[in-house]
Amino acid sequence: MAVNLPLPVAADLKPVAGIELGHAEAGVRKANRKDLLIMKLAPTATVAGVFTTNRFCAAPVQVCKAHLEGLRMAGAPIRALVINTGNANAGTGEAGLANANATCVALADLLACEPSQILPFSTGVILEPLPVDRIKAGLPQAIANLKTDNWYNAAESIMTTDTQPKAASRTVVINGVTVTLTGISKGAGMIKPNMATMLGFVATDAKVAQPVLEHMVKAVADKSFNCITIDGDTSTNDSFMLIATGAAPLEVGNIDSPEYAALFAAVAALSQELAQMIVRDGEGATKFITIAVEDGTSVEECRKIAYAIGHSPLVKTAFYASDPNLGRILAAIGYAGVNDLDVNKLNLYLDDVWVARNGGRNPDYKEEDGQRVMKQSEITIRVKLGRGTAAATVWTCDFSHEYVSINADYRS
Template identity: 50%
Template sequence: MPVNLSQPIKKNIFSIPGISLGTIESGIKYANRKDLTLILLDEGSIVAGVFTKNQFLAAPVKVAKYHLSSGSNKRALLINTGSANAGTGDVGIDNAKQTCHALAQILNISENQVLPFSTGVIMTDLPVGKIIDSLDPLIKNVGPANWVDAAIAIMTTDTVPKASSTSTIIEGNEVKVTGISKGSGMINPNMATMLAFIGTDANINEAMLKEITREVCDESFNKITVDGDTSTNDSFVITATRQSNHPQITKKNASYARLKEALLEVAGFLSKAIVRDGEGATKFIEIIIEQGIDEQDCQKVGKSIANSPLVKTAFFASDPNLGRIMAAIGNAPIGSIDVSLIDIYLNDILFAQQGFAAPAFTEIMGKEEMKKDEICLKVVMGRGQFNSSVWTSDLSYDYVKINAEYRT
């Protein structure tokens, strides 16, 4: 069961002017399962993306990045589950290109205006024929209110579809933001085994969309981890249809800040939802690092804790073996640490003070706090003025079971 994460309610998910979505069963891997999703964008829309840093780059990622390099004016995103089309060599690239070409011909647009995305088992060939045969009926299924259906269709080991919406006012005009994501395992920045698509009708130029996409990704999806593994297919995309009537955002000003706040609200929910729905997760853990030298310093400490199997299994067992946290901090790749400056809190309880066990802390207190399904771990480093957070889950028996049986 996901940790305090419920099904999205369709009426709470806003349509975005200029965006239509459709889904269909194409039989890529399973029968009776929606596995192909199309996101259509009105002419004049622009797209920016951030992609995996795994060096075994999946074929659709290579093609999507290449198509984006020709300009941001895109018209369609084609997303399949069931095959990651990764580790498939030149054949995989050709297969991704074929699907883009076929869709472009039907829509009467350029092939480089189509961006392909895939998720599923690595080193499995893309069933191009099934996808191409499904394109005509898929296009007939598109509509502006299909965001939740799309969130369901892009799921793999997820147990709950992930969708979120918000709106804001920019210079007197309403701007809407809606997003969907998928991901449950192989989750670790940068980014996670995840796909995330956010749409907005904000009027923003290409340079600023690229900038805001990177910033939003860094402050949301790049701060999550479930198991420390980075996928071959990670993609985070923001599309802007530019149909809101506010003056175009061309620089970092109050309008840029207002839009970023709205985008972060949606991206923050979606990224944390991935952790809450982490494979086998029973607890959602926020790790706050305070008084680091800089953002990177804080993130390295946070991720050292979050990716430690010993720490994660202790949280699963509600075992206050909190020396594991201290050991993980000491293993962080940040150079020399003065442990005498470090205080550590479990929720609001001080358990380590100046690098030693706090006198008032007891095992019983620790166990009671670790039984909770929402836990905040705060580490005060005493070495600077920067603060940051990482979001993670525990590591349970079910995580092992899910991944041991993933292909069976």
């Protein structure tokens, strides 16, 4: 059960001119479920992405990187993305690369473009061969389903252990032009910064130059998908893609322009919403936790501390039990790797409750106040380091019995 996360409403997901979406039931892992998605792009579209840092990165990630690099060299636009769920095509060696490339060839033949103009994505079980023949057989059905208003089905088609689809839209007016943004994401476990078993796709109808889009996608990821953690595992298939179709009469050609700043703010806000949906739907999650670290000397050290708290099984299980065993938070701060941290300047808050003052228990702190906050479904941990002006925020969730059950039975 997701934490305070209503189902998206299909009618509220706005079509983005210049992109069509089609889904199919290809039987990649299980029958009778949407597991194949095509995103067909207008020739005017630009595409940029960021990917997992896992050294065992999946075959489709390797192919995507190669095709995007070829785009920079040759200039041929990306014409489609193809995504399958149920099988990650990771840890599959040369055969996995061949299968990812074969998927691109098959879709390129159907769309009358080059294989290098296709970007493949996969998510699911690692170390199993991709059933590429099933994917090929499902491509015509997905193409037949291509529609501009197919975002809800698209969100369902990329789910694995997610309990519900994740999608959102918004419009903004920039220089008098109405710009539309819609995105989908998936992920519920193996979520960690530098991303994880997560996929995110955000599209806008603005026209954005390729170098500008590449700058934007990295900056947006740092404010959204790289600020979430569920269990500290970094997976093999993480991908966050930003698509600008160029169908709207707004052109963004410079990162120093007001148009860039306005579009960046809108894309970042939508991406944060999609990233937080992943945390709210974390495997077995019952609580959504914001970790805000303030008064640091750098964003990097603030993030180190935030992630140490967010990754700690002891902290996360205490939050699941609504047990204000808050010394566990101090312990995580202490081992975060900020070696010159003066703990005597540190203050810790749980929502409105001042827990630790100047490195020790606040004399005014009462256990019942901590317990009151811990029973909430949404909680903020605030750490004030007392050593600078930098800050960082990370979003995470608790660990429950269900998390163990889901991951113990994942391949069943």
